[in-house]
Amino acid sequence: MRVLVFGAGAMGSAVGGFLAGAGHDVTLVGRGPHMDAVARDGLRVTGIWGDRVFRGLRALTAAPDAPPPGGYDAVFITVKSYDTEAALAAVAPCVGPDTPVCAYQNGLGNAEKTAARFGWERTVGVRAIYGVRVTEPGAITITVIAAPTALGVFRPEGPAAAARRLAEAMDAARLPTVYSERIESLIWGKAAYNAALNPLSALLDVPYGRLPEIPEAREMMDAVIAELYAVGRARGADLDPPTADAYRALFYEKLVPPTAAHYASMHEDFARRRRTEVDAMNGALAAFGEAAGVPAPVNALLARMVHARERALGIPPQGG
Numbered sequence: 001m002r003v004l005v006f007g008a009g010a011m012g013s014a015v016g017g018f019l020a021g022a023g024h025d026v027t028l029v030g031r032g033p034h035m036d037a038v039a040r041d042g043l044r045v046t047g048i049w050g051d052r053v054f055r056g057l058r059a060l061t062a063a064p065d066a067p068p069p070g071g072y073d074a075v076f077i078t079v080k081s082y083d084t085e086a087a088l089a090a091v092a093p094c095v096g097p098d099t100p101v102c103a104y105q106n107g108l109g110n111a112e113k114t115a116a117r118f119g120w121e122r123t124v125g126v127r128a129i130y131g132v133r134v135t136e137p138g139a140i141t142i143t144v145i146a147a148p149t150a151l152g153v154f155r156p157e158g159p160a161a162a163a164r165r166l167a168e169a170m171d172a173a174r175l176p177t178v179y180s181e182r183i184e185s186l187i188w189g190k191a192a193y194n195a196a197l198n199p200l201s202a203l204l205d206v207p208y209g210r211l212p213e214i215p216e217a218r219e220m221m222d223a224v225i226a227e228l229y230a231v232g233r234a235r236g237a238d239l240d241p242p243t244a245d246a247y248r249a250l251f252y253e254k255l256v257p258p259t260a261a262h263y264a265s266m267h268e269d270f271a272r273r274r275r276t277e278v279d280a281m282n283g284a285l286a287a288f289g290e291a292a293g294v295p296a297p298v299n300a301l302l303a304r305m306v307h308a309r310e311r312a313l314g315i316p317p318q319g320g
Contacts, residue, residue, distance in 0.1 A: 001073040001169060005029065006063060006091050010132040012078030013140050015104065015175065017043040017054040022173035027058040035059040037138025047142030049174060063090040071096035074166055077114065081107045081280035088117040100124045100162040102151065107280025108191045111154060120155040124163045127186035148176040152183025185240040192228050192247060193255055195281040196221040199302040201264035203309060209260025212252055222248060223298040231285055234292035273313055278306040
């Protein structure tokens, strides 16, 4: 396959690297120092999936001016959620009539933005739940995996056959991946986990396991989940488990304990003075709720608090 990965930081590099290692023709687009190192020395990978160097990757700092003959067989969008629309505009010349575009990102709303640009018939949703970070330019380490990456489509007109082929190719490339008939459910489930834990862990400066022990924090997490289920039902989302009560039981009994010592990625964002993705978590839920006529005041408040913390740290707002 000819594959374009736009936003090749940690996770995008992992996707592109493993696919290139399996013999696919991969173009990465990312930031200068990292791309320069990959182009010069290859991509060095360490961690739980073994140590190796992937060579032969085309590493660029801007989207190609035109797709190669025949176009790309797949385009992966791996930027932060707040850069999604700019990324979609940049890759537009590389997306042919039958090119699946994978929203390989965290949070809610990315698949919808992709579909607004390219149609649901070219949109593939992704739930990725493994950890990877750039250790230095040209090098990444895979730190943890909770479940295989899942690919799927949201609508009957979605590119299901292409998504299945992609999932099979990625899994064969030793990047654990499956095709899911319920990708929307997986994405909303991950959003519930992140929206409940991320902002409170970051704002209160505590690991996940402490939050249920703080009565006020637990009340807010309960409210975040209740609001998510109300908004999801209003949007006709595929939610699993089907009720907020059932999700809360799963959340406190099964999901939080294994990650009790972890701090939110948003906590690291604050420490490094970089923008968070709260607008694809609590902010998206508040916006979806407003559009559907379903109040989500706790999610809206948490999004505002995170943005206030960003401003207090001197992190410029979107467009700033």
